[in-house]
Amino acid sequence: MINNSKQTAYGDAFKVNWWIRAGWVLVVCYILYAANYLDVSFARFIAGLGNGADFLAEMVPVNFSRWQLLVSNLLETVEIAVIASAFGIFFSLPIGLLAARNLMPSWLTWPARLFIVLCRSFHPVIFAILFVKAVGFGPLAGILTLIFASIGFVGKLFAEAIEEISLKPVEALQASGAPFISVILYAVLPQVQNRFIGFSSYQFDANLRNSTMVGIVGAGGIGGTLFAAFQRFDYDFLAAILLSIIALVMVSEFISLRIKGVFQ
């Protein structure tokens, strides 16, 4: 007869892990501490909800009357994303190759990796601010911003993909005396081609999202109109802009899904 279930041969199936419980308590303590530090209080939150309701109420009859402006801005946004993706992906090919530690000597990989880290570590908005200063307001600043963002993302993942390839085809080609460029073209690229296309289509999506935002600091696209609508309390037009951005992103997600299907 077993009268205590805890003394079975198997032990307790669901043992209490006190370390994990202590961890959860720590998380709760941190939330309270940080909320206090940031002056985030429930009273302020409730007060904000009232504002939020007013805000939504002003948005409600969504104003599409300036649709021409909206369409031309959306087109500019898409153009920025297309051009930036094309150049960004194009430049990230050689930079990713240079950063792959299994193919290149370290005096080449270090500068390439440093460049990629620099491109990645700053949010696109910061690049956009600097480029607006350097090349003035307009879509060119946005394009340059997103080119750097693309190099940071695609270059890093591409370098990692190359580092994971099988080196056997590379050795085979080198043993048969193929020049370096042929080794890259026939032994390295075929192994990473599909992943590269995957990263590229993902980056195109990301560029489209970010190109809706760079306009806030003056770098072209729909962001400038959005920011202006905000500052003029033009909330019904703002709602129209937000809805069209969401629609644009959904369409692009659908297209990139189809493209991934083609290259599977």
Added chain:
Amino acid sequence: MSSQTVHKWQRFSFKEQMARFAVFFGFAVALSVSISTVEVIPEFLYDAHIQAADLLTRMWPMDLAYYPKGIHAAMVETLHIASLGTLLAIGMAIPVGIMGANNIVRIPLLNWLAKLILVSSRSVNSLVWALLFVAIFGPGALAGTVCIGFRSVGFVGKLFAEALEESDPGPIEALTAAGAPWPSIFLKGYWPQVAPSFWGIFLFRWDINVRESAVIGLVGAGGIGMVLDTALNLFYWDRVSVILLSIFAVVVVAEILVTNIRKRII
């Protein structure tokens, strides 16, 4: 033997080739149309290198003495916004992720609703979310925290729902057969299976949020971005360079931290 058909080997069928060609052709057309119609003012480009050199000379030497005075407190605030925002996102993402996982909630309408919430969260950029919440809560860290939370729900919720959908049904069936109530099935059946990927998602998103919380202050949502905005508006470029350097340092440290923790837990 001459009548035997000659096999012609090819990697892709005609249809696949045409589909690939269509993708490249479509992109080439979009690119050429974009380049020819985008409104780039070439006059601005002529002095771009002068402007860039001017920018760099104004940024150097850096005003390092400004760090303890104006940057450090804002940096700590930024890190708190990122962490608290990520925790808020997780609090919201768990119910939405469960609602979106079609092996747990078997109501297509609810799955679809969850997908809609997640896609809207991801499609609106963090700066746009920040603008919205600054309008609602007023400038400050509260708007930033809620912005980071709402922006991250889409990412965390989507990956969490995918992890739940991929979990092994065996333990769940065993628990159901033993008559376990629903919370127990979730805590002892699903949670142990998804916990590693859950913490991985959390860390990954925290890393992203450190970068994002550094810029949402540009529209008034608290943190280092507000200091950066002030320095930019007053043309204190020597302070701007210190701020950028400190953002860079924090982002790199956060990334190293996350990579090392991920190696331990996964």
